[in-house]
Amino acid sequence: MARIIVVTSGKGGVGKTTTSASIATGLALKGHRTVVIDFDVGLRNLDLLMGCERRVVYDLVNVVNGEAELHQALIRDKRTENLSILPASQTRDKDALTHEGVEKILNQLAKDFEFIICDSPAGIEHGALMALYFADDAIITTNPEVSSVRDSDRILGILQSKSRRAIENREPVREHLLVTRYNPDRVLRGEMLDIRDVEEILAIPLIGVIPESMSVLKASNQGVPVLCNDDSDAGQAYADVVARFLGEEVPHRFLEPTKKGFLQRMFGGNG
């Protein structure tokens, strides 16, 4: 049975697509056949982060509408074996997705892949509901600030009531909290919520904390998932998340403020 994982948040710009790209890559690197689907129809981004934007011919909506076969739309990742991308359409809107159409695609993918990652659009409307409806697991991506936490709470409520597992009264969707853009120095200065506060408010298990890092932006612009950058703290943190997702016990890192050297303190270096 393939596991369907939705990466969702409610709020936009918190790092859903970055997370989808890195987790999908991480799972594939560990030898699991993985596909990542961009549900953000109309605002296609995942292909950019995965560096395959020039290889998109057919997309999710084409397959839903029967204008293309699934294998025609799937893009095999050049960098990582076992990894495929199903891009979103840039010219359509989210209403083009239907339960039946998405279910058919997921059933087909479940035959060939172990993990299906659904990169949800922001918001709580049709597109986001489509992305989370079939989920077995949900990675709730949250920034350590109040509005993001509030929106994540809202999306957790929606998972509880509107996911297929909830509607069919099955075992609920497994929820994992992923805090991104965490900066312990700013937490210390009271500019950011502490990880413990976020955990306490959302009351779901923490799967990882991704530190705020320049390497994330750089990776996005280069079209390489940040996880592939072994030197970066964010890349390492994502690798930890993947390991934890697969059941390994890995201690949380990057939670304490960096101990700055004399020069860094003088010139305010960014770690």
Add this chain to the structure above:
Amino acid sequence: MTLQLQTGTTAAAFKMTGSIYTLTTLELHSTNPADITNQLENMTRKAPNFFQQTPVVIAVDQLSPEQPPIDLYKLRHSLQQFGLILIAVRGGRESHKQDAIMAGIPWLPSPKQPDCEEKGAETNVVIMQKSRPSGALAETFSQPPAPAAAFKTTLIEHPVRSGQQVYAEGDLVITSPVSAGAELLAAGNIHVYGPLRGRALAGVNGNKDARIFCLQFEAELISINGQYKMPSASDSSDSLWGGSVIVSLEEQSLHIKKL
């Protein structure tokens, strides 16, 4: 309403008092006389004496408009055959009211919340029917089972998230956190065994004795019987924020006390 005959030495021939009775209600879903008779037959066969001399109210508010009109005379007759005495017709359209008046049967308006109250009462009837030995007297049945049903407790064991709303006909007990932006409504008391960060409205159907209890008080809004208060951390007048509290309504104002 009942009439009471006064046989004492007082001048008045009777005294009029208002009383509340629990009555059996037949919620009609079909107007077909044969269907109704069949079901009555099946029902009374199990406990023939149970329904003797039982006053019933016919509720027609759940009838779909496609159903043909009811023949009240016939219905009254068939009910009587099984020991049920039709005493009133409840709800429905204007035509139902007219029919009832024509047949000389009192007409009652629909209760405001047909869903919760009637269903509660109905389930009760079924339970009694099963647990009771046949031959029980009808009088025992008129012991009001309704209050018990009205104070049914709702238990929620998962977190109540932002944007979610929970309504309880009776008491509401929550064993998980209640997030900011969530709303709890209860006709009775509200108990939160965890942080209460959302809104909690107790006694919403007019119960000034309802109370709110919580282990970690960070509510956006609390209300009892329509009286509300929007507490905040900066309200330094009390150090109750974040602690265990009990909220009650005393003389038209909300009182928050440490638990």
